[in-house]
Amino acid sequence: MISLVRAGVLLPVTLGAAALLSGCLAPEEFNANINLTGYSYSVELDGRLADPRYVKALQDGQELPPHVDEKMKGQEAMAATMPGMERFVYVGEGRFDLAMKLEGELSASSPAMGFPVTTSRSGNNFLTLERKEDGSVVISTPAVPKQVLADLNSIGLPATGTITVTVSGTVLEQNADEVSGQTYTWRRDSWEDRVHMTLEPGESE
Secondary structure, three states, X not given: OEEOOOOOOOOOEOOOOOOOOOOOEEEEEEEEEEEEEOOEEEEEEEEEEEOHHHHHHHHOOOOOOHHHHHHHHOHHXXXXXXXXXXXXXXXXXXXXXXEEEEEEEOOOOOOEEEEOOOOOOOOOOOEEEEEOOOOOEEEEOOOOOHHHHHHHHHHOOOOEEEEEEEEOOEEEEEOOOEEXXXXXXXXXXXXXXXXXXXXXXXXXX
């Protein structure tokens, strides 16, 4: 088994086609519990997404005009239509709380699933499960661009959360913080932390 160096995390997360109409959301807190048996997966996640623009404005002593909060709350109904979305609520100060639960299969015709934007199979997602052409499965979070990382660090926006993956197949490489049997855990405390696992999934039940 190869242990990979941790580096990079995707930011920002684009919220569907709207992305707050013009902005982007960062996974300030992101917790996920993933079970993968063969190509069948179940995912439960919760957390808080923040718009760095508004977080920075509030830090600088600016007040968000009423129409901004109204626009933010307007995203709730759109997000509620995404597969697996159980809760998506604007809690103020440019932040949303979310909870999701989804089961499915990585098939040849639908080989990838992204979270939290389940309507997008790739691109601007924080967490992606992908079935590769060679039959392996990759669970990952992409690297953050350097300029975005610098901006996040200058704002002081925290990055927290725990991601747990339990698999039945053979893990080929991973960079988890903790391993217990077939369960792998990442503890996220930096925007540079990254999840990466490649495995041979074995048979679905």
